Amino acid sequence: MxxxxxxxxxxxxxxxxxxxxVHPASDTVAVVNTAxxxxxxxxxxxxxxxxxxxxxxxxxxxxxxxxxxxxxxxAMGALGRFEPVRPTGxxxxxxxxNLGDKDLATHFYRTARLAEGASLTEVTAEIGRAFGLEQxxxxxxxxxxxxxxxxxxxxxxxxxxEYFVRLRHSVPVSAVRFAHDDARPxxxxxxxxxxxxxxxxxxxxxxxxxxxIRCLPGVDALLAGRRESxxxxxxxxxxxxxxxxxxxxxxxLGLRADVVGVAGxxxxxxxxxxxxxxxxxxxxxxxAAGMRAVVTPSIMSDPDxxxxxxxxxxxxxxx
Amino acid sequence: MxxxxxxxxxxxxxxxxxxxxVHPASDTVAVVNTAxxxxxxxxxxxxxxxxxxxxxxxxxxxxxxxxxxxxxxxAMGALGRFEPVRPTGxxxxxxxxNLGDKDLATHFYRTARLAEGASLTEVTAEIGRAFGLEQxxxxxxxxxxxxxxxxxxxxxxxxxxEYFVRLRHSVPVSAVRFAHDDARPxxxxxxxxxxxxxxxxxxxxxxxxxxxIRCLPGVDALLAGRRESxxxxxxxxxxxxxxxxxxxxxxxLGLRADVVGVAGxxxxxxxxxxxxxxxxxxxxxxxAAGMRAVVTPSIMSDPDxxxxxxxxxxxxxxx
Numbered sequence: 001m002x003x004x005x006x007x008x009x010x011x012x013x014x015x016x017x018x019x020x021x022v023h024p025a026s027d028t029v030a031v032v033n034t035a036x037x038x039x040x041x042x043x044x045x046x047x048x049x050x051x052x053x054x055x056x057x058x059x060x061x062x063x064x065x066x067x068x069x070x071x072x073x074x075a076m077g078a079l080g081r082f083e084p085v086r087p088t089g090x091x092x093x094x095x096x097x098n099l100g101d102k103d104l105a106t107h108f109y110r111t112a113r114l115a116e117g118a119s120l121t122e123v124t125a126e127i128g129r130a131f132g133l134e135q136x137x138x139x140x141x142x143x144x145x146x147x148x149x150x151x152x153x154x155x156x157x158x159x160x161x162e163y164f165v166r167l168r169h170s171v172p173v174s175a176v177r178f179a180h181d182d183a184r185p186x187x188x189x190x191x192x193x194x195x196x197x198x199x200x201x202x203x204x205x206x207x208x209x210x211x212x213i214r215c216l217p218g219v220d221a222l223l224a225g226r227r228e229s230x231x232x233x234x235x236x237x238x239x240x241x242x243x244x245x246x247x248x249x250x251x252x253l254g255l256r257a258d259v260v261g262v263a264g265x266x267x268x269x270x271x272x273x274x275x276x277x278x279x280x281x282x283x284x285x286x287x288a289a290g291m292r293a294v295v296t297p298s299i300m301s302d303p304d305x306x307x308x309x310x311x312x313x314x315x316x317x318x319x
Numbered sequence: 320m321x322x323x324x325x326x327x328x329x330x331x332x333x334x335x336x337x338x339x340x341v342h343p344a345s346d347t348v349a350v351v352n353t354a355x356x357x358x359x360x361x362x363x364x365x366x367x368x369x370x371x372x373x374x375x376x377x378x379x380x381x382x383x384x385x386x387x388x389x390x391x392x393x394a395m396g397a398l399g400r401f402e403p404v405r406p407t408g409x410x411x412x413x414x415x416x417n418l419g420d421k422d423l424a425t426h427f428y429r430t431a432r433l434a435e436g437a438s439l440t441e442v443t444a445e446i447g448r449a450f451g452l453e454q455x456x457x458x459x460x461x462x463x464x465x466x467x468x469x470x471x472x473x474x475x476x477x478x479x480x481e482y483f484v485r486l487r488h489s490v491p492v493s494a495v496r497f498a499h500d501d502a503r504p505x506x507x508x509x510x511x512x513x514x515x516x517x518x519x520x521x522x523x524x525x526x527x528x529x530x531x532i533r534c535l536p537g538v539d540a541l542l543a544g545r546r547e548s549x550x551x552x553x554x555x556x557x558x559x560x561x562x563x564x565x566x567x568x569x570x571x572l573g574l575r576a577d578v579v580g581v582a583g584x585x586x587x588x589x590x591x592x593x594x595x596x597x598x599x600x601x602x603x604x605x606x607a608a609g610m611r612a613v614v615t616p617s618i619m620s621d622p623d624x625x626x627x628x629x630x631x632x633x634x635x636x637x638x
Binding site: 040041042043044068071072074075076077078079081082084085086087090091092093100101102103104105106107108109111112113115116118126127129130131 | 398
């Protein structure tokens, strides 16, 4: 019984880690958002893929939730030397996007393999093996998709990482779109979503982590066609995102920033929504929005709670 | 009075540092070999330009002669993880070319600026400013030139860094050529070589550091046309290179591996050759090869000796 999980970064990575306690890792496929991928210093950066890989390998920095534990920052420190000489209009050598020294090796490998003509799917499988992962990691697409965020204050459209990292997602947004040139889900992704016994939408940002996967041609229709075996885990608990700007973004884009808002987004593609007991009073509204509400503790701060969340999620999909 | 210096890496960098003790740095132009430039991990690497910049900035590692002092190697260490998963035939993530963590920042800046459309000449000037250099650093060309070395044992032609770093220049070579697609010296280089009061050929490898500069159209003719104001410093002392494979390469390519062999190479473009007292007995042979021999201690192990070498070299050019 294979479980496929639609994934963003930190929340999805932690769910996958929990899932591995109740379901064989070798029967798990992670379909990971690549719309916040970027190129920095000539290097191909895939933040969500790396967060998932590092977390499942047990080498993630537990405090930050991203990057490697025991990381050093010599390259970033040395980069500051070039800021005073960078010409006006140049965006070279940005110091606002932190890349740890050890983490760089992953980007070096990915960049070199892509330059050799390997697909991101192939490279990701190799990186997964390098980190000893038993789960299958699949980028959602081998073609570039780029999340673009319109900043409400000045109407300027910025690449996702400018908003998320440089501006620390502290400014309101008025629109989100996914720029791409006929990008398609990979065959491996479509096969995984067709063949999985059940599909979990991980507790990731619905608007910038899950939406890019859904925007790829065929994905939403495929999920809608089997929605009774698709279950989503709400990334919002008590109306707040555990990490990141999902709650604010939903408000800013005119959605309810709570499990009912999440249900409104996922009802077309998933039959059930896992919500935390603090949101139990909204279970009726979730059902009214078209999803079965499954109430179970969903804050994965404790391994036992996380394992029970994963088990309850699988049980909800199997119903 | 501007001095122009044709430069390779370590030997040239040390000569330039010595020159700064006897001649204003702001009246010094270094024309630097770029034929051992390479691309690794997607990053544009210019070993000779960086060795010159780091040395003149006083931040070179004094033991190795290349790279930054106080360097760390976390990125390289982490790269080893990918060797077991690299497919056959892939050259991704090479671990044989060491790049220090702090050093990476220089490559990040260069790579990003080149990607923005800046010329290598512009980027090199910016890097020079970042390191507070008063000397002008000029890459010999803005277009790629790549030194290719034929390995004598198997007849295979290898890029220079494969020979120099990966094989530690420990195998015999049977030929050297400079692969390029109509590369030209920059206008800045031609102007510097025309307008300099004198030109010094630094104690660099004649076959793989100076020859690539000379191979660019117009350079050798320009030097030949003013050869009385061009002086070379022999990179061989007592028949041996102080660093690198110059002596062995000269033998392997059928040349005398001593100051007489060097004179044979430089006689068309330089009027005088600075040789060490240990080679004084060959002064007559140097003169017979067509160059004035200037005998002065040329091992720059001591700052005073280095300064006297630089002064004697300038004096020889002014004669």
